[in-house]
Amino acid sequence: MILDGEALEVIIKHYVLYDHQCRRSILVFVAVSGLATLVLALLVVFGKLPALFLFTISTGFSFGASFVMPIVLAFVIQREKSEGSFRALRALPISSETLFLGTVLAGVIASILAFLPLYVIATIVLTLRGGDVAHLQIGVGWATLLISFLSASFTLTLALCVNSPTVLSYLTAGFLALAMWSGILVQKLRPVLENRLEKLFYFMLSLEGQILATVILIMLSVMILYVGSRIFSRKKSYV
Amino acid sequence: MSDVAVLEVEGLEKRYKNFSLRVSFHLAPGEVLGVVGPNGAGKTTMIHCLLRIVRPDRGRVRFFGLDLDQHEVAIKQRVGFFLEEAPLFRQMRASDVLKFFASFYPSWDWNLAEKMLQQFELDVTKEVSELSKGMRAKLGLVTALSHQPELVILDEPTAGLDPGMRREFVHLVRTALRDFHPAILLTSHIMADVEDLADRVAFLQGGKIALLESKTRLLQSWRRIRTRCRDLPWLDPGDWVAVEHDQANGELQLVTNRWNIALLDQLREAGLKDLEVFTLSLEEIYSYVIHPRGRTSATLSNNAHRWRGLAGGK
Known part of the structure; x- marks a missing residue:
């Protein structure tokens, strides 16, 4: 694998800073989620809402950012392929591995930029309030980072390796369906596995559980990246 | 000037369902090779294979004596390119496109880029999508030449341009030839461009080179x-x-x-x-x-x- 640090940085900036669609999406997400979190935070500060409510909403926004931003970037990639500018990217002096990894990292960084402001607001307020949710909030931040990495690896591997624009529509629909079915599944399994689910929940909150989850998510992401990078560098056509 | 060929293409093959490309040629330092052919002859496919936008099925490509597959990045830093219709990141401002390109070429010369921008009267504060076709082509040429490459690949550079723009384009390429003597691989279906610039001419038809000869010798014989x-x-x-x-x-x-x-x-x-x-x-x-x-x-x-x-x- 041939990687160029400077070129990686340029690719990341190209998508996160210079591409209008990506930049606008980050700003809109930050504005909407940040404002909503700020309002909820103020309500929590003045005792109008429980801290758990702020925690739940901010966690939803954070996890949302980790899925949404890579999908936005995937649509940017598909747009570049259809308008032809991806050809220019491929013709530039960048190795295919650098282009691949730079794009995935851009997805991760876009997610971080999108969720960071709301996370900071929520963390400050929840920390000041104290209690169990404050501890959980730190775990949420780390989990969001890991999920961003996994989500960006998977989504952008698909966007880079598959030339069909419809794959992203299926991917988006797939994520939505997954979220919906996960919720339904948990509801259905809850009466049957309530004790086990509770044990799993507390295990995941423990240090051992977090380490295990971190290792699994990182290994999964690295595996996807490795396979994706090999596929991308051997593609017969980039247009 | 070095004796090593700037570009050597041996048995380059690319097969599609109803079309197959098979070409071999070389390009000497400072030489201009014009490849002419009708639409669908394989000109753009050939360029895409050379720039690895498309992976060929067979064949060997060497730039400056170096194998393309093993030295892709180092080679491309010495090569400028202009792709058909200059597809340059429409959502970006022209100035950002130039900065982006400059990041990849150690030999990028901002003085040269500024000089060309002034000559073209190009407004770099505009987004690429706001530029006319001719202005986009000029921006594409600036990105292709500003790092004073040893080889410039131009794929249908004047397609869709009006005669005035075409003359400007040819004039700029001639200026580049005079100033830093790059070799040029030019593909076009407009014979006038090739006639103006080329030292050697290749006629491409149905994916094969039907004729490859020096322009002077052709005109003499x-x-x-x-x-x-x-x-x-x-x-x-x-x-x-x-x-x-x-x-x-x-x-x-x-x-x-x-x-x-x-x-x-x-x-x-x-x-x-x-x-x-x-x-x-x-x-x-x-x-x-x-x-x-x-x-x-x-x-x-x-x-x-x-x-x-x-x-x-x-």
């Missing part, structure tokens, strides 16, 4: 000879690419790609008089090479009995 005669005399078929005899007014036009003065003596010995000799433009030569049946079969079919009879009666 092709001639049209016009005369009048009632009956077609015997002519050695090996000397003539096309024979067009209008039996109604007696006009006879002969086209050869092996011009020498001795041919005139042969024609006079065959009884032909008042011979007028004309040079052919590259465009005319191209039409004879790419569409030989279209030019000769019609004439041969009109005179087939005469041609065959005369050839057989030697």
Whole structure:
């Protein structure tokens, strides 16, 4: 694998800073989620809402950012392929591995930029309030980072390796369906596995559980990246 | 100047369902090779294979003596490119596009880029999508030349441009040739561009190179000879690419790609008089090479009995 640090940085900036669609999406997400979190935070500060409510909403926004931003970037990639500018990217002096990894990292960084402001607001307020949710909030931040990495690896591997624009529509629909079915599944399994689910929940909150989850998510992401990078560098056509 | 070829292409093959490309050629330092062919001949496919936008099925490509697959990044830093229709990140401002390109080329010269931008009167604060086709092409040329590459690859650079823009474009390429002597690989279906710039010319048809020759030699070796005669005399078929005899007014036009003065003596010995000799433009030569049946079969079919009879009666 041939990687160029400077070129990686340029690719990341190209998508996160210079591409209008990506930049606008980050700003809109930050504005909407940040404002909503700020309002909820103020309500929590003045005792109008429980801290758990702020925690739940901010966690939803954070996890949302980790899925949404890579999908936005995937649509940017598909747009570049259809308008032809991806050809220019491929013709530039960048190795295919650098282009691949730079794009995935851009997805991760876009997610971080999108969720960071709301996370900071929520963390400050929840920390000041104290209690169990404050501890959980730190775990949420780390989990969001890991999920961003996994989500960006998977989504952008698909966007880079598959030339069909419809794959992203299926991917988006797939994520939505997954979220919906996960919720339904948990509801259905809850009466049957309530004790086990509770044990799993507390295990995941423990240090051992977090380490295990971190290792699994990182290994999964690295595996996807490795396979994706090999596929991308051997593609017969980039247009 | 180095003796190492700037570009060596050996047996480059790319197969699609209804089309296959197979070419071999080389490009010397400072040389301009113009590749001409109709739409669908494989010009853009060839360029995409060289820039690894598309992976060829077979063949070897070496730039500056280095294998492309093993030294892709180092090679591309010495190569400038202009892709058909200049597809440059429409959502970005022109200034950001230039900064982006500059990041990848250690030899990027901002003074040269500024000079070209001023010459073109290009507004770099605009987004690429707001630029006209001609302005986008100019921006594409600035990105291709600002790092003073040793090889410039131009794929249909003037397609869709008005004549004024085309002249500006050709002028800028000539200035680059004069200032830093790059080799240029130029593909086009507009013969005038190739005629203006090329040292050597390749005619590409159906994915194969039908002819590869120096422009000067081509122009020197092709001639049209016009005369009048009632009956077609015997002519050695090996000397003539096309024979067009209008039996109604007696006009006879002969086209050869092996011009020498001795041919005139042969024609006079065959009884032909008042011979007028004309040079052919590259465009005319191209039409004879790419569409030989279209030019000769019609004439041969009109005179087939005469041609065959005369050839057989030697």
